[in-house]
Amino acid sequence: MIDQATKIALAAGVILREKLEAGVSIEHKGRIDLVTDADRAAEAFIVQELRKVFPSHGILGEEGARIEGTSDYLWVIDPVDGTTNFAHGFPYFSVSLGLVKGDEVVLGIVHNPMSQECFVAERGSGVFLNGQKLSVSKQTTLEASLLTTGFPYDIATTDETNLKSFELVNKVSQGVRCLGSAALDLCHVASGRLEGFWERSLQPWDIAAGSLIVTEAGGQVTRCNGGSFSPLGHEICATNGQIHQELLHLLAIKG
Ligand code: IPD
Ligand code: CA
Ligand code: CA
Numbered sequence: 654m655i656d657q658a659t660k661i662a663l664a665a666g667v668i669l670r671e672k673l674e675a676g677v678s679i680e681h682k683g684r685i686d687l688v689t690d691a692d693r694a695a696e697a698f699i700v701q702e703l704r705k706v707f708p709s710h711g712i713l714g715e716e717g718a719r720i721e722g723t724s725d726y727l728w729v730i731d732p733v734d735g736t737t738n739f740a741h742g743f744p745y746f747s748v749s750l751g752l753v754k755g756d757e758v759v760l761g762i763v764h765n766p767m768s769q770e771c772f773v774a775e776r777g778s779g780v781f782l783n784g785q786k787l788s789v790s791k792q793t794t795l796e797a798s799l800l801t802t803g804f805p806y807d808i809a810t811t812d813e814t815n816l817k818s819f820e821l822v823n824k825v826s827q828g829v830r831c832l833g834s835a836a837l838d839l840c841h842v843a844s845g846r847l848e849g850f851w852e853r854s855l856q857p858w859d860i861a862a863g864s865l866i867v868t869e870a871g872g873q874v875t876r877c878n879g880g881s882f883s884p885l886g887h888e889i890c891a892t893n894g895q896i897h898q899e900l901l902h903l904l905a906i907k908g
Pocket of ligand 3: 692715731732733734735736
């Protein structure tokens with residue numbers, strides 16, 4: 654399964670690069686929530702290919718794919734995680750494919766077609782970046798940590814802006830970045846380049862694959878209040894494990 658799904662993610666990446674070179678057409682799903690023809694083309698391609706090789710599996714895709722399977726397996730897919738970056742030509746976006754069975758992610762693939770970095774995790778077998786095994790960083794304090802987060806598309810109107818947490822964590826760490834692809838942010842926690850990532854208003858396709866990539870690298874994932882992580886949920890706090898409690902403590906402080 655892993656090889657076939659990786660091939661599909663890589664081929665979807667080629668579609669995205671080609672579309673970017675040819676010029677993309679942009680539409681608005683919301684004020685700052687964008688979608689492009691490339692998002693739709695890449696999702697259609699991924700669904701078509703997954704159906705060929707895994708006909709019994711279900712599919713849940715950001716751009717509308719809803720296929721009920723006849724087995725316990727469900728692919729949770731984001732054809733472009735980081736659409737705003739993609740639409741601006743900022744080379745930080747990814748194809749994210751997670752395979753969920755029950756309430757567990759069993760396979761996770763996140764591919765950055767611009768840097769050509771492909772992160773692949775299988776439950777119980779570790780995580781690999783272009784074939785090289787990854788593990789999380791060993792930093793033990795927030796003070797020595799670099800993190801990322803993200804903000805909701807309805808930041809202008811919601812009370813859950815994440816700005817208070819951003820301020821608090823920024824003040825005690827080496828910095829909090831906001832890079833624009835939750836799936837890739839999780840991969841950077843897995844690779845040890847970052848110590849942590851949290852975000853509250855997410856969708857399953859943003860986090861399913863990346864959550865397994867973090868845990869297979871030895872990291873920890875929970876909800877932002879410390880509760881059990883669900884791949885079909887809407888939030889994640891992911892760290893190297895060492896700084897998890899310190900980060901959760903700050904995330905609990907409301908603005
Ligand atoms: C978004 C990215 C971003 C996160 C947003 C997501 P999209 O996904 O993961 O980093 O901050 O909450 O919606 O819309 O580019 O697929
Ligand atoms: Ca996404
Ligand atoms: Ca997307």
